[in-house]
Amino acid sequence: NAGVTQTPKFQVLKTGQSMTLQCAQDMNHEYMSWYRQDPGMGLRLIHYSVGAGITDQGEVPNGYNVSRSTTEDFPLRLLSAAPSQTSVYFCASSYAQGPQETQYFGPGTRLLVL
Amino acid sequence: AQKVTQAQTEISVVEKEDVTLDCVYETRDTTYYLFWYKQPPSGELVFLIRRNSFDEQNEISGRYSWNFQKSTSSFNFTITASQVVDSAVYFCALSEINRDDKIIFGKGTRLHILP
Numbered sequence: 001n002a003g004v005t006q007t008p009k010f011q012v013l014k015t016g017q018s019m020t021l022q023c024a025q026d027m028n029h030e031y032m033s034w035y036r037q038d039p040g041m042g043l044r045l046i047h048y049s050v051g052a053g054i055t056d057q058g059e060v061p062n063g064y065n066v067s068r069s070t071t072e073d074f075p076l077r078l079l080s081a082a083p084s085q086t087s088v089y090f091c092a093s094s095y096a097q098g099p100q101e102t103q104y105f106g107p108g109t110r111l112l113v114l
Numbered sequence: 115a116q117k118v119t120q121a122q123t124e125i126s127v128v129e130k131e132d133v134t135l136d137c138v139y140e141t142r143d144t145t146y147y148l149f150w151y152k153q154p155p156s157g158e159l160v161f162l163i164r165r166n167s168f169d170e171q172n173e174i175s176g177r178y179s180w181n182f183q184k185s186t187s188s189f190n191f192t193i194t195a196s197q198v199v200d201s202a203v204y205f206c207a208l209s210e211i212n213r214d215d216k217i218i219f220g221k222g223t224r225l226h227i228l229p
Contacts (some may be wrong), residue, residue: 033217042205042221058216090159090219099185103149103217105159 002026006091006106013081013113021076021109023091027111029104031094032074034066036087037108041088047073081113116141120210127196135191137159137206143167148182148189149207149217159205166211167191171205192226194211201227 007022033048035058040084045058047066055066063085065077073091091106091110117140127133139148150162163173165182173180177194193200203224209217 018177035219040221043207043219045218047218048216056216088157093158103161103164105161107158 004091004093004104004106006089006109008109009107010110011112013111014076015081015083015113017081019078019081021078021089021091021111023076023106025074025093025104026070026072027093027095027104028071029093029095030071032068033092034064034074034076035090035092036060036085037090038087046076046089074109078111079113083113085111086113087111116143116208116210116218118145118206118218120148120204120206120220120223122223123221124224126228127193129198130135130195132192132194133196133227135204135206135225137191137220139187139189139208141210142207143177143210145211147209147211149209150180150191151205151207151219152184152202153205153222154202162191164201167186190207196227198229200226201225 004025030051034046035043037043044060046064047058049055051067052068052071055068066087068074089109092103094103115218146167148165152160152162170182178191203222205219205222207217207219207228
């Protein structure tokens with residue numbers, strides 16, 4: 001298993017550009033989420049999904065769109081990049097409920113918006 | 115609303131000392147999960163533990179132990195005989211039961227273990 005993969009690892013955008021951050025998992029996990037991590041802010045939830053076809057907004061959804069057409073993929077789209085979206089983005093997945101289940105994080109995508 | 119507070123922004127201890135990282139949470143849910151994650155300097159996030167609010171037993175895993183006290187809404191994390199490799203940012207987090215997709219994180223505590 002590759003686990004949770006994210007591409008690209010690093011990206012520089014100009015203000016106003018759009019792009020898609022890719023996230024994929026090969027563990028047949030139902031739950032997937034996107035977080036952003038800013039210095040001194042911890043991780044903040046952007047969007048999440050409990051399964052294919054179902055998505056919902058987290059704490060900081062503005063400026064981002066998601067879709068979940070398959071169980072494996074959960075892309076995050078930046079519609080019109082702004083410098084405030086400079087951050088490290090983490091995708092996470094987990095299978096089911098229960099204290100023994102582990103949540104897996106991708107390696108992160110570092111985004112710089114100029 | 116749910117909230118996680120890690121009051122200690124940064125801690126430095128000398129290697130082999132014990133260190134406790136504090137976590138206080140707020141939730142209106144009667145059942146919930148609590149988590150701890152480690153983020154080493156390399157940047158990846160490492161899951162350490164998930165604790166169900168039903169279970170107030172303390173947990174020990176090697177040099178790591180967790181003290182869950184529902185009465186004070188705290189879920190503290192202790193590292194015994196700290197090592198330099200323990201240097202990292204540690205995050206405490208909270209979610210509703212069965213809602214792994216919606217985890218709320220604290221701001222983290224940066225731990226420095228000095229040789």
